[in-house]
Amino acid sequence: MRLLLCGCLAASLHAQAFSSDALKNPAVARALESVAPRQQAIVEDWIRLTEIPSPSGGEQKRAEWIRGELSRIPSLSDIKTDSMGNVSAVRRGSGGGRSLVFAAHMDTVFPASTPIRVQREGKLLKAPGIGDCTGNLIAVLELFRALDRGQVKTKGDLIFLATVQEETRLKGANEWLRGSGYRPDHFAAVDIGLGNVWYGAFRISRLRFRYTSSGSHTLFSRGLANPAKAVxxxxxxxxxxxxPQVEPGLEEMKLPVLNVGMIGGGTVVNAIPREAWFTVDLRSLDSATQDRLESSVARIARAAADAERVGFHLEKPDGNDFDYSKARPRQERQGHPFVKTAVDVMNHFGAAGPAGSKAIDAGSTDANVGVSLGIPSIAIGAIRQQGAHTLEESAEADSIATGVKVLIALAVATAGI
Ligand SMILES: [Zn+2]
Structure with a gap:
């Protein structure tokens, strides 16, 4: 069985391996060459879009801007905004090729009141949300413009997708992949830094534990049960x-991992709190490990309540994680030609620097939804960025030109010309 699987993979890898010859096609060459002269205009769009506030669930203004830009790209059809606010468009292929979605999210983790003015410091652009995911979103938009400038005709469909609420459990991508009626052959979330290729999906559980008591004034509290002690x-x-042992090959990420991120309770200094609580963010690479760890965490949290004789409540504020029962096994995801093509394309453009691009079994992007549905899915990046989810976020202005070229090459290599 194992030999058979390896044989199949080797054959399909060979069939779809990336060849730089494809980039010599005159239309593709025109598209690639059209990027560098656009560098300044791309950065101007990037700054404009970054300065439109777009908290999760409040992406409407960005969505309108994106729709306006899509309407000026002649080859796009089916330009749509769905009920949740995702904006999508299809660039129809001539037939006989595989379809590919390029998805980038419109939301940021910053509230609408956060001041957003992009500062330029040399080659750096600085602003909350500049990298995650605005730069990648602009790169995907520019990909579709560049394909039109070169008059590239692919065999498979290419789909533009700007998602909402990625930062809150990938809700937009989940809605689109399950509800749009379009079942793509491949899905690329353009949402990380330029260089490596992620082909996995972290299992993520967000748990909240609440401990309760009837409370008491400090003067009468000696010897009584206290939810703060249970916490x-x-x-x-x-x-x-x-x-479990740290999974190898994940660069600086160390999984499995649990993190207590929030803690609270009580209302006054001179009483036993009626309630105290904390949250756990638990992540691992596979469902079996995740299920086992989640049960252990719940058991330990409950034992603390029993030991302290306080009330106990386990909550999942974001609901359950995705059902990964349809996900392809790790080896199959890792060996998929789509992953190999993406790594080859990154290396062709030197996107990861001298170390080269690596395929990593990681994932906490819109691609997780694709992985859960068994669709060959990756997360890649089109810009170099630092400090995502912080007010000091920055990105390298020049990196986006390389990023757009990477996307062009991935599009033609995957959809065929
Ligand atoms: Zn992101």
């Missing part, structure tokens, strides 16, 4: 829980 015990015990 302290639970957190101490959780961090003492042995985790």
């Amino acid at each position: 302290a015990k639970a957190i101490t015990d959780l961090y003492a829980m042995p985790l």
Whole structure:
């Protein structure tokens, strides 16, 4: 079985391996050459879009701007905004090729009131949301403009997708992939830094534990049960829980991992709190490990409540994680020609620097939804960025030209010309 699988993969890899000859096609060459002269105009669009506030669930202004730009690209059809606010468009292929979605998200983690003025410091652009994901979104838009400038005709369909609410459990991508009626052959979330290729999907559980009591004035509190003590015990015990060995090959990410990110409770200094709580963000690479860890976490948290004789409530504020029962096994995802093509394309343009591009079994982007549905899915990046999710976020202005070329090459290599 194993030999058979390897044989199949080798054959399909060979059939779809990236060849730089495809880039010599006159239309593709025109598209690639059209990017550098546009560098300044692309950066101007990038700045304009970054300065439109777009918190998760409040992406409408960005969506309108995107729609306006899409309407000026002649080859696009089916330009749509769905009920949740995702904006999509189809660039129809001539037939006989594989379809590919390029998705980037419109939302940022910053509230609408956050001041956003893009500052230029040398080659750096600085602003909240400049990298995650505005730069990537602009690169995807420019990909479709460039294909038109070169008059590139692909065999497979290419789909533009600007999603909403990626930062809140990938809600937009989930809605589009399950509800649009379009089942793509490949899905690329353009949402990370330029260089590596992610082909996985982290399992993510967000848990909230609440401990309750009837409360009491400090003067009468001696010896009574206290939810704050239960929180302290639970957190101490959780961090003492042995985790499986760190998964290799994930660069600086160390998984499996659990993190207590929020803690709270009580209303006054001189009483036992009626309630105290904390949250756990739990992540691992596969469903079996995740299920096992989640049960252990819940058991330890409950034992703390029992030991302290307080009430116990386990909540999942964001609901359950995606159902990954249809996801392809790790080896199959890793060996898929789409992943190999993306790595080859990155290396062709030197996108990852001298170290070269790596395929990594990671994922916390819109591509997770594709992985859960068994669609060959990757996360890639089209810009070099730093400090995502912080007010000090920055990106390298020049990197986007390389990023757009990477997207052009990936599009033609995958959809065929
Ligand atoms: Zn993002």
